[in-house]
Amino acid sequence: MPLLSEAMGLRSFVALPVSRGGSVFRLQYLVDTGSDPGIMFVNAALGLTGKDTLLFGLPYRVSPPDGGDRTGDFSALYRRTIWQDDQKYETTRIALLTGVVLATDSNKDHALQLGLVATFYRDRNSFDMDALYRYGLDSRFNEGRYDVSWQYRLSPAEYPEWGFPTEWYTVLELNGRWREGQTIDHQVTVGLQRVRHNWVLEGGIIQTINNSHETQFLISTRLRF
Amino acid sequence: MIRTFLFSFLLMLATLGQADTVEVDILGMSCSFCVEGLENKLSELPDVAHVDVSLKNKVVRIVSKEDSLDMERVRSAIIDAGFTPAEVRKIRTDEH
Numbered sequence: 001m002p003l004l005s006e007a008m009g010l011r012s013f014v015a016l017p018v019s020r021g022g023s024v025f026r027l028q029y030l031v032d033t034g035s036d037p038g039i040m041f042v043n044a045a046l047g048l049t050g051k052d053t054l055l056f057g058l059p060y061r062v063s064p065p066d067g068g069d070r071t072g073d074f075s076a077l078y079r080r081t082i083w084q085d086d087q088k089y090e091t092t093r094i095a096l097l098t099g100v101v102l103a104t105d106s107n108k109d110h111a112l113q114l115g116l117v118a119t120f121y122r123d124r125n126s127f128d129m130d131a132l133y134r135y136g137l138d139s140r141f142n143e144g145r146y147d148v149s150w151q152y153r154l155s156p157a158e159y160p161e162w163g164f165p166t167e168w169y170t171v172l173e174l175n176g177r178w179r180e181g182q183t184i185d186h187q188v189t190v191g192l193q194r195v196r197h198n199w200v201l202e203g204g205i206i207q208t209i210n211n212s213h214e215t216q217f218l219i220s221t222r223l224r225f
Numbered sequence: 226m227i228r229t230f231l232f233s234f235l236l237m238l239a240t241l242g243q244a245d246t247v248e249v250d251i252l253g254m255s256c257s258f259c260v261e262g263l264e265n266k267l268s269e270l271p272d273v274a275h276v277d278v279s280l281k282n283k284v285v286r287i288v289s290k291e292d293s294l295d296m297e298r299v300r301s302a303i304i305d306a307g308f309t310p311a312e313v314r315k316i317r318t319d320e321h
Binding site for chain 2: 008017018019020021022047049050084086087088089091121126153158159160161162163164165167169195196197198199200222224
């Protein structure tokens with residue numbers, strides 16, 4: 001996979017780079033300041049070729065408020081890089097996303113997904129942008145989201161001649177979440193990432209800047225195989 | 226004729242067990258998490274003994290085992306990892 005270069009925003013998983021035959025797993029925990037114990041997300045990315053990747057996601061609610069199912073809907077996406085401009089010290093890539101959402105509750109309907117993701121990397125800066133639309137089938141509502149992420153490498157200021165140092169990144173994101181019948185929530189996410197070769201530990205704060213003005217906290221880890 | 230045969234034989238002995246070290250410029254490299262897949266892909270090749278990656282200079286250094294490197298396989302492995310191979314430089318040939 002051409003991995004969309006660094007492509008590691010906090011909120012989104014669709015820009016993540018994966019090599020052919022490789023895989024990346026992410027476990028993410030999201031909690032707000034209220035009494036809800038939060039949601040866990042399990043994501044997996046499987047590299048098919050240099051340009052093709054499968055992306056899966058499954059949310060798990062720790063304690064459903066209405067006593068319903070803990071397991072949320074299963075998401076499957078296929079990502080295809082359609083444009084790639086690799087230079088020595090910068091890279092730009094664009095990929096298409098298409099897939100489905102499979103409802104795990106028999107009372108719910110499924111959805112189709114379509115989106116786009118772009119990544120730009122230069123020097124110590126990486127930018128990821130993605131937009132995804134979910135078209136609900138039958139009685140299911142439509143949904144949409146966008147993420148604009150900027151990751152800046154705090155450390156090291158300069159890489160060593162050889163090898164992989166531990167890296168630290170600050171992350172600043174603008175995110176949008178929309179559901180049919182509601183106004184879109186715009187959010188600002190700030191966070192920190194620690195990258196050590198094949199392992200990432202990251203965390204952040206998500207602030208909804210309109211509507212509910214809700215504050216959430218995020219912690220997650222990724223492993224590459 | 227004996228001298229020609231001896232020279233050819235000695236030349237053959239001299240080239241047996243020679244390892245190559247090459248450096249390949251890689252386009253599209255970014256952070257260590259992304260590049261780890263590249264190191265794995267190259268290390269899996271049967272004729273590769275050792276791989277070093279330079280995020281600073283966007284280069285991989287590959288040391289072969291006993292035989293010369295199959296550069297076409299190296300190139301495919303880099304592409305499979307999601308990057309673009311560029312200039313190749315042979316650093317040295319060592320005898321075992």
